[in-house]
Amino acid sequence: MSDKHPPFFVGYLPIPQGLKQWLLLVSALLVAGMAGFGLVMGIAQDDPGPGAFRFDYGRQTVTGVVELTPYPLVRVTEGNERIAPGTTLMLSGQGKSNVDARAIPLEGQLAQVSGIVLQRGTLNMLQLRGGRNGMSAVEGAAPAQSSKPLGRWKLAGEICDGKCLAGAMRPGTGLAHKACANLCLIGGVPPVFVSSKPVDGSEFLLVTGPDGTELPKSLYDQVGEYITIEGEVERRGDLLVFSVDPTTVGEPE
């Protein structure tokens, strides 16, 4: 064999002497490179935010007035050490499901709700237990609940589903999460607008369609996207409700 030809590798024969060091070097670089990529990619992940299922609180049971926006809410009138009276709880069923069937018959009435809290900043949601254990009528007259109109706003931010945002998933926002959020919205989970700037102290607003309707399906294309949109904002307890006009959706400048 001439010296001008490099060592010739044949897979089923022993590795030529002249290639052994080279292959050791390449192998070491490859393994070290994979380890390095694993480290850099692993530590490049963004903070998913503080939302979480509060399993550490245990099951919470409170009483309040059921309202429909049309998404069901409970305005807490009789709380506990974790959930104070005046708190407004968005409601969801197990997984990506709603509690409409249980909440609609109780609209405007006093009800006891029980489940696991999801919490992110000012946003509170209760994932109800199944059946009457999760929601049942309570004897007595429902105290009147006030709401305060805050006028028309143009907000920049993102529409997402309130449950993943509140902590069911970390992260629970963004375009990579869009299909999951859409699936939640299809299941009737309350949508939430994450505003780039706080409105009356809160960056999270329950978002509905105009005039007490559900979020229009036309806006599902914009879920997870950074947009601007206009609508009426109303305060219900410690929760803001943003009733959007879908014709005003636009891109932030």
Place this chain on the structure above:
Amino acid sequence: MSVKYTPVQWNNNKWIYDAIMLAGVGLFLYIFLYAAPGILSHERPINPQVHNARAFGACAFVMMTVILCIGPLARLDERFLPLLYNRRHFGVMTVFVAITHASYIVDWYFAFSMSNKYEALLFANTSYGQLKGFPFEAFGIFALAVLIILAATSHDFWMKFLSPPVWKRIHYLIYPAYLAVVAHVSLGILQDQQNHAFTWLFAGGALTVGVLHLLAALKERARDQALSVAGADWIDVAGVDEFEDGFAKVRLLPDGDRVAVYLMDGKLSAISNACAHQNGPLGEGRVIDCLVTCPWHGFQYDVRSGRSPAPFTEMVPTYNLRLQGQTVQVDPKANPPGTPVDPIAIPQGAVT
């Protein structure tokens, strides 16, 4: 070479190759899954399912990138050829990693609803008319389907069954699959990144694949131009004194095929440059134990007949040669695969 199909024809080098690749994959996943979270200062951790999905997805991308770099690297520097030898095993590993990524995604993001999770994967996001918010999952589904097809047909049985040209064309789908992965990541997780380290690594990996393929293509084009000849009945290959025993001279023929003219024991023979296995460049191999040996996977042929030694059955076309003075010429019309041709002796003293 194969005469009887077994799941894997193991040898020491394959064990070593797989062990090294598994060590790389294992380290990547271990560090991403168990070492990195301790370094992150998040108030609350990323969901384990999302974390796992990201680890396996990122690993699959890095593995595909490495796989696609091996081919051009081996064309640019033949010392990388040993990485090519058992590349299909690394490809099969990649499929398992990619399936794990997809499973975590489907079982997390698309579960927990009233709908079937696989149906939900298809209908949850239908914003196909826009770039932002495009259902990037579709690109991932395509890439995964291709990877599964490639892994399922990676065995030599399928190459024989489908024929090498069809098999090769199917396996070129790795390039659309890689582009689909690039689109999947670009329209998905990259849209949400605040820390751009992953973005840079991702772009660097994809760019490396592109640049290496471009460099390899330029090198091959330059070599093809040097090898090319005008159409003629007989084509000059080289002077008799330019041959080296056990090695070949390669010429590009007018029909686009290449011929490898080998000198063995003072006699010249010509066979197709394309190995019957995976079109490996036989002219870049050498004679071992009186047989031309392919540099890619070690398939062997008798240079005088283009046939693999019994009991193997692979065959490549042969070509007729003649001497015109001190110049070796080849007839560009190939003989049917496996046609014996008498070697031609060259004058003594002409061999280097």
